[in-house]
Amino acid sequence: MDIAELQAYGYFFLTAFLVFVLYGYIYHLYSSERKGKRDYEKYGNIALNDEVTDKPVEEISKKDDETLKKEA
Amino acid sequence: MENRPLEYDYTVAKLFMFTTIVLGIVGMLVGVILAFQLAFPEVNLLLGEGLAEYTNFSRLRPLHTDAVIFGFTVSGIFATWYYIGQRVLKVSMAESPLLMALGKLQFTLYVVTVAAVVVSLLAGVTTSKEYAEFEWPIDIAIVVVWVLWGINIFGLIGIRREKSLYISVWYYIATFLGVAMLYLFNNMAVPTYFASGGIGDWYHSVSMYAGTNDALVQWWYGHNAVAFGFTVPIVAMIYYFLPKESGQAVYSYKLSLLSFWGLMFVYLWAGGHHLLFSTVPDWMQTMGSVFSVVLILPSWGSAINMLLTMKGEWQQVASSPLIKFMILASTFYMFSTLEGPIQAIKSVNAIAHFTDWIVGHVHDGVLGWVVFMIMASLFHMAPRVFKREIYSKSMMNTQFWIQTLGVILYFTSMWIAGITQGMMWRAHDEFGNLAYSFIDTVTVLHPYYTIRAIGGLLYLIGFFMFAYNIYKTMTVGRRVEENELQTASPMGA
Ligand code: HEM
Ligand code: HEM
Numbered sequence: 001m002d003i004a005e006l007q008a009y010g011y012f013f014l015t016a017f018l019v020f021v022l023y024g025y026i027y028h029l030y031s032s033e034r035k036g037k038r039d040y041e042k043y044g045n046i047a048l049n050d051e052v053t054d055k056p057v058e059e060i061s062k063k064d065d066e067t068l069k070k071e072a
Numbered sequence: 073m074e075n076r077p078l079e080y081d082y083t084v085a086k087l088f089m090f091t092t093i094v095l096g097i098v099g100m101l102v103g104v105i106l107a108f109q110l111a112f113p114e115v116n117l118l119l120g121e122g123l124a125e126y127t128n129f130s131r132l133r134p135l136h137t138d139a140v141i142f143g144f145t146v147s148g149i150f151a152t153w154y155y156i157g158q159r160v161l162k163v164s165m166a167e168s169p170l171l172m173a174l175g176k177l178q179f180t181l182y183v184v185t186v187a188a189v190v191v192s193l194l195a196g197v198t199t200s201k202e203y204a205e206f207e208w209p210i211d212i213a214i215v216v217v218w219v220l221w222g223i224n225i226f227g228l229i230g231i232r233r234e235k236s237l238y239i240s241v242w243y244y245i246a247t248f249l250g251v252a253m254l255y256l257f258n259n260m261a262v263p264t265y266f267a268s269g270g271i272g273d274w275y276h277s278v279s280m281y282a283g284t285n286d287a288l289v290q291w292w293y294g295h296n297a298v299a300f301g302f303t304v305p306i307v308a309m310i311y312y313f314l315p316k317e318s319g320q321a322v323y324s325y326k327l328s329l330l331s332f333w334g335l336m337f338v339y340l341w342a343g344g345h346h347l348l349f350s351t352v353p354d355w356m357q358t359m360g361s362v363f364s365v366v367l368i369l370p371s372w373g374s375a376i377n378m379l380l381t382m383k384g385e386w387q388q389v390a391s392s393p394l395i396k397f398m399i400l401a402s403t404f405y406m407f408s409t410l411e412g413p414i415q416a417i418k419s420v421n422a423i424a425h426f427t428d429w430i431v432g433h434v435h436d437g438v439l440g441w442v443v444f445m446i447m448a449s450l451f452h453m454a455p456r457v458f459k460r461e462i463y464s465k466s467m468m469n470t471q472f473w474i475q476t477l478g479v480i481l482y483f484t485s486m487w488i489a490g491i492t493q494g495m496m497w498r499a500h501d502e503f504g505n506l507a508y509s510f511i512d513t514v515t516v517l518h519p520y521y522t523i524r525a526i527g528g529l530l531y532l533i534g535f536f537m538f539a540y541n542i543y544k545t546m547t548v549g550r551r552v553e554e555n556e557l558q559t560a561s562p563m564g565a
Contacts, residue, residue, distance in 0.1 A: 008355045018337055025333060029326045040329070044321030046238040047312050048559075050159040052078050058235040 080158045081166040082457040084175035088151035089450055089457070091183065093539045095143030096443070100532045102136040107528045111521035126194055134205045135193045140438070141203060141301060142214075143186060148446035149305040150182075150221065153244050155453050156312045157225065160241060161232035171227045178220035185213045192275075199277065201290055203297050204258050207275045211259045218255070222248050239328045243308030246336060250300035258293035284351045295343035302442050304335065306405075307374050309449045314378055314398045317452050318388055319559035323380035327373055334370030338363055345416035348425065357418070364416030371409035378402040393468035394561055397448035400476065404440025408433060423498070428517070429490025436483040439531055444475070447538050454542055455561050460549030465563035467541050475534035481527025489520035 032038045046057050109115040109129045118127040125131065154175065158164055165172050188210050192198070198205040206214065225248055229237065237245075261277035281289050315322050322328055344352065344360020379402060382388065388395045411433050415424045424430060455462055462468070496516070499507035549564065556562045 004353050004355075008353075011355075011359065015341075022333060022337060026330060029329065033326070040325045041321075042325075043236050043238065044315065044325045046160050046234055046236065047240070047315045048319065048321055050162065050316070052080055052158075052162055052164055054162065056162055056234040060233055060235045 078164055079166065080164050081172065082155060082453075083172070084165065084179060085151050085154035085453065086457055087176075087179045088147050088154060089453065089542075091179075091186070092144055092147040092151050092446065092450065093542065095139055095147055095186065096446075096535055097532075097539060099136055099139030099144050100528075100535055102132050102139060104525065104528045104532050106132055106136055107521070107525035111518065111525050125196075131194065131196060134198060134202075135190070137203060138189060138193065138205060141297070142189070145301055145305075145442060145446065147182075148309075148449065149244075149247060149301075150178075152305075152309050152312075152446075152449050152453070153221070153225070155449075155457070156240055156308070157228050157244065160234065160238035160312065161228055162234045163228060163232050165228075168227065168231060171224055174220050174227070175224055178217055178224065181213065181220070182217050185210060185217060188213065197275065199259075199261065199279070201258070201279065203294055204255075204290070206259075208259075208261055208263055208277045209275055211255075211261075214255070218248070218252055222252070238312070239322070239325065239332065240308040240312040242329075242332055243304050243311065246332075247300050247305040247308070250296060250304065254293045254296050254300065258289050287347055287350060288352055288356075291346040292340075292343045295346055296339060298437075299335075299339040302438060303339075303371075303405075306401075306442055306445045307335075309445050310378055310398060310402060311374075313445075313449050313452050314381055314395075314402075317392070317394055317398070317560060318382060318385055320381050320383075320385055323377050323383065327377050331370045331373030331377065334373060335367075338367045338370055342367055342416070345412075345421065348416075348418055348421045361416050361418055361421075365413045368409060368413050372406055375402045375406040375409070388560075392560060393465060393472055393563075394448055394451050396469075396472055397444050397451070400472075401441050401444035401448065404436055404444065404479070408437035408441060411436065423494035424490060427490035427493040427497075428486045428520075429494065432483045432486025432490055435486070436479060439475075439479045439482060443535075447535075450542060451538075452561055454545045455549070455552060456557050458546050458549065459552060460545055461552050461556075461562040461564050463541050463544035463549045463564055465565060467537055468563070471534045471537040471541070474537070475531050478527045478529075478531030478534060481530065482524050485520040485523040485527065489517045489524075492516060492520075 029040065033040055042057055049055070049057070105115065105118065105127075106129060109132075116128045117124050154165070165175065189206060192207065192210065193205065197207055199207060225244060229241070260280040262280060263274070263277045264272050265274045265276065279286055311322060311328060342360055342363040344356045345364045346360075348357050348361070350357075379399070382395075382399065389399050414420055415430065415433060451462060451468065454460070493513050496508045496513045497506075501507055550562075552562050
């Protein structure tokens with residue numbers, strides 16, 4: 001086997017691996033939403049409510065998160 | 073300390089809006105001159121015999137491509153980043169004097185670099201690599217500009233209030249990383265003066281790669297310059313501006329994430345389609361073709377997501393010229409990402425390669441998608457950064473139709489020209505003698521070249537209307553209050 005052939009095989013398997021990862025990602029997105037771990041669609045609002053004074057869709061610091069939860 | 077409410081600071085965005093418009097005019101004006109030169113060779117002597125060196129096609133062509141890519145498009149990317157970045161991260165540039173200073177430094181250095189590029193290209197100083205013509209001193213300056221931009225992206229992200237990065241930010245980060253990697257690798261060069269101990273001019277260099285390797289690296293770069301210059305950052309823009317302008321959140325955020333990774337994953341492997349039937353290994357060519365066809369999926373993923381974002385809101389397309397621009401842009405995006413894969417099929421490429429069909433493909437992509445989307449972005453930004461209403465809605469509508477007609481004339485004429493050319497070059501008699509000589513094709517193509525030049529001129533006229541409209545917005549547009557800027561942009565008659 002020469003180097004070109006090795007490269008071709010390497011390329012093929014890398015591709016197959018990446019395809020696998022990509023499908024895994026699709027599965028991850030939908031399953032974590034179904035299990036209620038994360039609501040991806042709410043992030044769409046980041047573009048709509050984007051004044052500097054608007055409340056972030058997700059607060060940056062942990063502490064804020066907790067106070068939010070308490071308020072809710 | 074005064075207690076003014078915190079506001080976004082668009083100083084740097086405004087500066088880059090300015091270069092977007094100026095360099096757009098320069099680049100497209102040169103494009104129109106080129107188009108007329110191809111139809112009427114006398115135009116090469118535009119300014120007389122004495123100045124022919126500076127006005128001929130070969131001197132001006134790289135000026136066109138580099139002005140529209142590195143001037144217009146890259147300025148548009150910077151301008152929209154300095155606008156969108158703050159907003160979706162909910163942090164103002166005013167909060168960080170350091171980032172502000174670096175942003176201004178980036179702009180200053182950018183302008184100096186552009187000046188150096190224009191002078192050197194007109195002087196005929198080039199490395200002769202398409203889209204990578206700049207000599208090494210300019211390359212170094214470009215790297216610095218890029219790094220400053222990167223510091224700004226990650227700096228803003230570092231001080232953000234919004235925890236999640238909006239999808240557009242992902243695309244900007246990908247633009248930054250992608251271009252950095254491609255640009256560095258493809259432009260690796262040996263400065264001949266220093267390597268040889270003083271032979272030739274100090275600014276000359278030769279590529280570190282040779283032969284087929286050079287071709288491979290060059291088109292890995294060239295193709296991904298399309299990916300990370302003409303696709304990824306423009307998608308970043310539409311993911312922000314279309315939802316914001318229409319007041320509709322993106323149709324499916326999950327689909328946007330998925331198309332993002334799909335695009336990243338597939339694009340990098342498709343460059344082989346520029347080298348079909350060349351000396352690169354066969355399997356590489358085949359994979360280039362295959363990946364090009366697969367590339368339809370993530371491309372259409374984004375485009376369809378945009379069209380679905382307008383679901384139930386199609387009346388906005390009729391009533392708002394700004395939405396029209398964006399919907400036409402995403403339609404042309406779908407169109408050129410269908411056309412590209414077709415051209416990447418080996419048997420089709422055998423006809424299309426080296427012909428005007430490729431030039432047609434390039435320009436339905438850039439004129440219909442890239443420029444339309446950047447103009448739409450600036451139209452949306454103008455009322456917000458200048459706190460004034462867009463000067464004229466009717467002028468926007470007229471511009472839209474003039475430019476749409478221009479694009480259509482451009483790509484249809486190039487299709488016919490390209491396929492005619494491809495067929496004529498291949499035609500032969502029963503003994504294998506070529507049926508036509510080169511000049512036969514030139515004669516046949518003349519009308520189409522003329523149509524292309526007229527289409528390009530119409531497009532340029534539209535761009536002048538855009539520039540004028542923004543200028544008027546900035547200077548005499550009616551002043552607006554913050555509450556008028558929530559979704560649809562305010563426009564004067
Ligand atoms: C008024 C509009 C424009 C006109 C009339 C125009 C015209 C031209 C012409 C005549 C060429 C040379 C074609 C050849 O060598 O046969 C060209 C090449 C090119 N133009 Fe434009 N152009 C315009 C706008 C743009 C814009 C806005 C962009 C990008 C944002 C762009 C990107 C390019 C590229 C990448 C090439 C090289 C194509 C290749 O090598 O296949 N053009 N243009
Ligand atoms: C799925 C997406 C796409 C695919 C598979 C694709 C495929 C191709 C192919 C096969 C060529 C011709 C190579 C040759 O024979 O010389 C080409 C050239 C080109 N395409 Fe695309 N294309 C795509 C999208 C786009 C888009 C959206 C743009 C711009 C906005 C674009 C800009 C260009 C440019 C500038 C060239 C000319 C490069 C040169 O020869 O100088 N492409 N593309």
